Amino acid sequence: MQVSLFITCLVDTMFPQVAESLVHLLQRQGIKVNVPMSQTCCGQPAFNSGYFEEAREVAKTWLDAFADSEYIVTPSGSCGAMVTHDYPILFKGDLKRLALISKLAQRTYDWTQFFVDVLQIEDLHAQANLVATYHPSCHATRLLGVTDAPYRLMSQVRGLQLVDLPLADQCCGFGGTFAVKMPEISTAMATEKVMHIAETSAELLLGQDMGCLMNIAGRMNRMNTKIPVLHLAEFLDRASSGIPILSGERRV
Amino acid sequence: MNPQFNARIKKAVVDKKLRRAVQVATDRLRIKKADAMTKIDMEEWRERGREIREHVVSHLDYYLAQLADNVRQRGGQVHFCMNANDAVQAIKNIVQTHHATKVIKSKSMVTEELQLNHALEQDGVDVVETDLGEYIIQLAGESPSHIIAPAIHKRREQIAELFSQVANQRIASDTPSLNDYAHQVLREKFIGADIGITGCNFAIAETGTICLFTNEGNGRMVTTLPDVHIAVMGMERVLPSLADLEVFMNVLPRSATGQQLTSYVSLVTGAREPEELDGSREFHLVILDNKRSHSLGDPDFQEVLHCIRCGACLNVCPVYRQIGGHAYGSVYSGPIGAVLTPLLRDDPEAADLPYASSLCGACYEACPVKIPLHDMLVKLRARNVERGHTAPAERFAFQLYKKTFTRAKNYRVAIRSLRTVQKWFMTNGEFHSSLPVLSAWTKTRSLQGMSSQTFRERFQKGLVIDQISTQISETAKRRGVDGSDS
Numbered sequence: 001m002q003v004s005l006f007i008t009c010l011v012d013t014m015f016p017q018v019a020e021s022l023v024h025l026l027q028r029q030g031i032k033v034n035v036p037m038s039q040t041c042c043g044q045p046a047f048n049s050g051y052f053e054e055a056r057e058v059a060k061t062w063l064d065a066f067a068d069s070e071y072i073v074t075p076s077g078s079c080g081a082m083v084t085h086d087y088p089i090l091f092k093g094d095l096k097r098l099a100l101i102s103k104l105a106q107r108t109y110d111w112t113q114f115f116v117d118v119l120q121i122e123d124l125h126a127q128a129n130l131v132a133t134y135h136p137s138c139h140a141t142r143l144l145g146v147t148d149a150p151y152r153l154m155s156q157v158r159g160l161q162l163v164d165l166p167l168a169d170q171c172c173g174f175g176g177t178f179a180v181k182m183p184e185i186s187t188a189m190a191t192e193k194v195m196h197i198a199e200t201s202a203e204l205l206l207g208q209d210m211g212c213l214m215n216i217a218g219r220m221n222r223m224n225t226k227i228p229v230l231h232l233a234e235f236l237d238r239a240s241s242g243i244p245i246l247s248g249e250r251r252v
Numbered sequence: 253m254n255p256q257f258n259a260r261i262k263k264a265v266v267d268k269k270l271r272r273a274v275q276v277a278t279d280r281l282r283i284k285k286a287d288a289m290t291k292i293d294m295e296e297w298r299e300r301g302r303e304i305r306e307h308v309v310s311h312l313d314y315y316l317a318q319l320a321d322n323v324r325q326r327g328g329q330v331h332f333c334m335n336a337n338d339a340v341q342a343i344k345n346i347v348q349t350h351h352a353t354k355v356i357k358s359k360s361m362v363t364e365e366l367q368l369n370h371a372l373e374q375d376g377v378d379v380v381e382t383d384l385g386e387y388i389i390q391l392a393g394e395s396p397s398h399i400i401a402p403a404i405h406k407r408r409e410q411i412a413e414l415f416s417q418v419a420n421q422r423i424a425s426d427t428p429s430l431n432d433y434a435h436q437v438l439r440e441k442f443i444g445a446d447i448g449i450t451g452c453n454f455a456i457a458e459t460g461t462i463c464l465f466t467n468e469g470n471g472r473m474v475t476t477l478p479d480v481h482i483a484v485m486g487m488e489r490v491l492p493s494l495a496d497l498e499v500f501m502n503v504l505p506r507s508a509t510g511q512q513l514t515s516y517v518s519l520v521t522g523a524r525e526p527e528e529l530d531g532s533r534e535f536h537l538v539i540l541d542n543k544r545s546h547s548l549g550d551p552d553f554q555e556v557l558h559c560i561r562c563g564a565c566l567n568v569c570p571v572y573r574q575i576g577g578h579a580y581g582s583v584y585s586g587p588i589g590a591v592l593t594p595l596l597r598d599d600p601e602a603a604d605l606p607y608a609s610s611l612c613g614a615c616y617e618a619c620p621v622k623i624p625l626h627d628m629l630v631k632l633r634a635r636n637v638e639r640g641h642t643a644p645a646e647r648f649a650f651q652l653y654k655k656t657f658t659r660a661k662n663y664r665v666a667i668r669s670l671r672t673v674q675k676w677f678m679t680n681g682e683f684h685s686s687l688p689v690l691s692a693w694t695k696t697r698s699l700q701g702m703s704s705q706t707f708r709e710r711f712q713k714g715l716v717i718d719q720i721s722t723q724i725s726e727t728a729k730r731r732g733v734d735g736s737d738s
Binding site: 007009011012013014015016019020023024027028035037038039040041043045046047048049050051052053054057058060061086089138139142143169170171173174175176178179180181182183184185186187188189190192214215217218219221222240241252 | 253261262265271570571573574575607608609610611612613614616617627630631632633634635636637642646647650651653654656657658659660663667689690692693695696697698699700702703705706707708710711712716718719720721724
């Protein structure tokens with residue numbers, strides 16, 4: 001089985017440790033991880049802003065990079081949903097590409113889905129004695145259909161106490177370009193999210209999309225709410241390889 | 253961004269009372285809805301609802317003609333109106349014919365589109381809203397800030413203050429006192445009215461019936477006490493048959509207020525027959541286009557006409573939650589407003605509404621007829637780009653984005669260059685909060701710089717090695733088995 005890693009541009013440039021952790025987790029299952037070097041961005045920033053022509057050109061590089069992939073696994077449900085949900089809109093009428101998109105969409109997984117549904121592995125032999133809460137990202141949940149996979153993985157972590165996040169399914173206010181186009185609304189949304197996180201007894205916030213986590217952590221810093229934030233892949237990598245969860249250099 | 257829209261947003265996000273009122277009310281509606289949903293297989297009902305709406309909107313010409321025929325057969329008069337002016341004129345003509353001076357209304361969003369109250373008041377007609385929420389905002393001189401809960405932005409204390417001013421005596425802020433006061437005032441208005449004007453939740457083509465869903469019973473008084481009843485509807489509000497209504501009697505209240513059934517479902521089929529004891533003596537149906545037909549046959553936007561105005565998308569929208577309805581500056585607010593308004597009103601202010609969404613998809617998930625509002629918001633943004641409505645700086649930025657991200661080599665070069673210069677704009681590993689453009693983020697959120705190496709650089713250099721996997725494979729090798737790649 002060969003997995004092609006859909007890194008996403010945000011993780012590649014700002015949070016490389018997340019992709020690295022994901023590679024570790026895959027390798028531990030004996031999976032050969034291939035990283036198509038011609039991938040750049042999926043085109044989502046342009047698509048969401050309505051620049052379809054620009055988005056299409058960028059999306060074509062993605063389609064070329066992954067055209068022959070067997071499994072495409074990504075640490076971002078939002079970028080995954082761009083392929084499965086938005087590419088069909090973007091390439092409407094382009095029958096040749098639509099056929100390729102349909103093939104690749106079936107092979108594209110958020111990494112938690114890939115572990116739970118494809119590999120059928122939920123227990124990553126992880127241990128973490130702490131209280132955490134979890135923010136389920138909107139695109140992963142609503143567009144890519146990632147519902148219980150992250151919870152299944154977390155439920156197997158020894159010592160982990162997962163507490164409910166109030167109004168967990170409410171958007172954190174990131175929304176890509178929305179965050180800078182409508183900064184007041186976006187900030188108000190992030191503020192509410194941070195307040196809900198602070199209401200819990202969690203020592204750690206887990207999530208599945210670095211866009212959302214960057215937004216939440218950035219707002220937390222300005223609100224002086226000091227709860228560490230980790231991508232679930234990085235958390236599980238640390239928790240299953242004996243690296244202390246809350247120490248060392250973390251970049252969010 | 254349109255300056256008026258921007259100003260309204262800035263004002264709304266710092267209005268703590270407004271946000272508190274909206275959040276408390278929408279939370280309550282959401283909790284009630286979640287409970288009501290558990291009692292039926294909502295997914296099945298949603299799909300059935302979607303099918304019916306798709307069918308009727310795809311054959312709207314047929315069903316509108318059938319509806320008009322059936323209304324006329326029962327002695328009703330039908331007024332097809334192209335735009336708001338036509339509709340206002342048609343209603344004014346009826347009012348003048350009857351020398352009417354007193355009009356009572358039950359809640360209707362479409363009459364907000366017409367600004368009907370204002371138009372009638374200019375002619376010296378006394379117009380009174382009889383839905384409690386509508387009555388409150390009429391007294392306050394405001395417009396509805398929610399499709400089904402027009403005074404959602406007001407707290408009980410504000411309402412008591414308003415009533416006390418009008419009554420010239422102190423009215424307490426508990427629900428019974430507020431209700432009693434409104435009841436007392438409105439009862440007299442009901443009895444003295446010449447004409448009753450209502451909206452129309454659904455019109456049944458097969459029977460010529462108008463359906464009203466209300467919780468206060470005022471709709472029933474408005475349609476039975478005055479001699480003349482005028483129902484106003486958007487041209488898409490048709491259902492083929494009473495059997496179809498059953499589906500919407502289930503999904504509309506559940507989606508809107510979390511009720512299993514609305515308190516009063518009134519079916520009005522024409523004026524009073526000679527042997528009947530109540531009902532108006534004259535019935536008019538005003539059917540309004542007002543650019544709705546522009547979306548007919550448009551593959552991107554026709555589905556907006558499927559909307560049944562339940563307000564469920566407003567109740568789950570995280571943007572609406574922060575700014576309330578008035579910030580949208582349009583009759584319809586929330587996600588449906590951000591989609592519908594630019595389709596009904598082709599102006600620069602309306603064109604900016606689709607940006608008021610993080611595209612989280614909560615609206616689609618809540619919609620009882622599965623309108624893909626999140627996709628439509630993006631398509632409306634694309635329409636703005638196509639029409640050249642976006643800022644030159646933004647167009648330039650996306651040109652640059654395209655050039656950078658269409659080739660991996662350009663991407664690598666761009667990352668390397670940005671990484672070199674970023675330190676000039678940073679302190680303690682964080683971007684300054686006052687940088688142009690970037691400050692939209694950094695003013696309220698910290699932003700770290702790019703990593704010193706990208707993931708792909710590390711991967712290519714062979715730095716992405718998992719110690720555990722390596723140990724496993726070495727152990728396997730020692731045992732003489734190749735355990736690494738399977």
